[in-house]
């Protein structure tokens with residue numbers, strides 16, 4: 001019986017999965033920098049009001065998913081359920097000059113039902129283009145996402161795109177939708193019946209089959225766009241076409257957050273089954289103002305790390321060895337030389353390790369094996385006198401001698417990272 005286990009809905013990233021996580025993060029980081037984004041790091045928890053104000057009181061996040069707690073001074077704090085609100089808060093508080101392009105990689109927390117690829121602690125990779133009003137920015141962010149997934153060799157990707165209008169035209173639409181939903185209340189699932197009065201738009205993307213069938217006759221936001229919103233959407237679509245991106249218009253895509261307006265989009269992969277979303281985003285021209293800043297247009301996206309890892313081609317668990325040299329010494333007299341050699345290997349970019357704990361050759365070879373090292377370099381008294389090191393291939397067991405000055409230049413092409 002294990003004494004301690006991880007909390008429900010969390011996961012450990014152990015090697016080689018941790019390696020894969022790093023690859024996803026580095027790919028995101030590299031791409032963000034290429035697109036002109038700079039990193040922003042904000043606290044893991046914020047004042048609870050920030051999330052209530054930004055996600056909206058009617059959102060699932062605020063109603064049932066936040067990890068909120070009181071600290072010892074009775075402040076209500078919440079572990080961030082998503083990346084954007086903290087970024088906006090920090091931008092305003094630190095008076096960043098806008099426009100600004102920012103990216104983040106952060107753990108987020110939501111008390112939701114754990115499912116495949118969905119955790120209570122999960123990582124979001126996000127970019128925010130603050131102060132950019134153009135529809136072309138929305139298209140560029142979508143292109144960023146497509147490029148990111150393609151760099152990770154994720155196949156079968158489609159971008160679902162929609163427009164949910166602005167403050168003005170959404171009001172008209174909302175009335176029409178409400179009328180329709182109230183008339184059909186009985187046909188909706190219990191969740192949707194509650195959403196009608198609180199957040200009717202959310203009903204549109206309910207995953208329940210009955211709701212979806214009934215909603216096929218519902219009015220959709222795009223039919224009610226004002227002419228500015230219509231133009232904005234047309235530019236997004238034309239730009240996606242010009243960039244030859246794999247998109248589809250989805251009239252029911254509203255996303256789960258209250259702060260979006262106009263463009264919404266979601267990346268889906270046919271590799272993931274029912275929970276097929278890898279991430280998404282949209283325009284949020286009102287959020288900065290809502291949080292106390294000047295009216296500022298903005299657009300962003302967030303990608304789920306865990307889903308992305310699920311959609312990636314299965315990582316091949318190496319049947320061979322790690323790119324690692326284990327330096328082995330045979331008596332205390334050789335320890336100094338072994339330490340210096342290990343250091344020179346590392347300096348040359350070759351991963352190297354040694355054990356200080358036991359002078360026994362057999363024990364050290366066993367440790368090298370446990371570490372999955374590709375080679376062991378043996379620093380022995382006899383060998384040192386002749387100016388050579390022993391080099392043992394730990395896969396084949398084959399051992400050769402190499403003149404000391406040649407060791408690094410021979411190993412470097414094989415192992416350097």
Ligand SMILES: [Zn+2]
Nearest residue numbers: 166169226229
């Ligand atoms: Zn509009």
Ligand SMILES: [Zn+2]
Nearest residue numbers: 189192206211
């Ligand atoms: Zn429903």
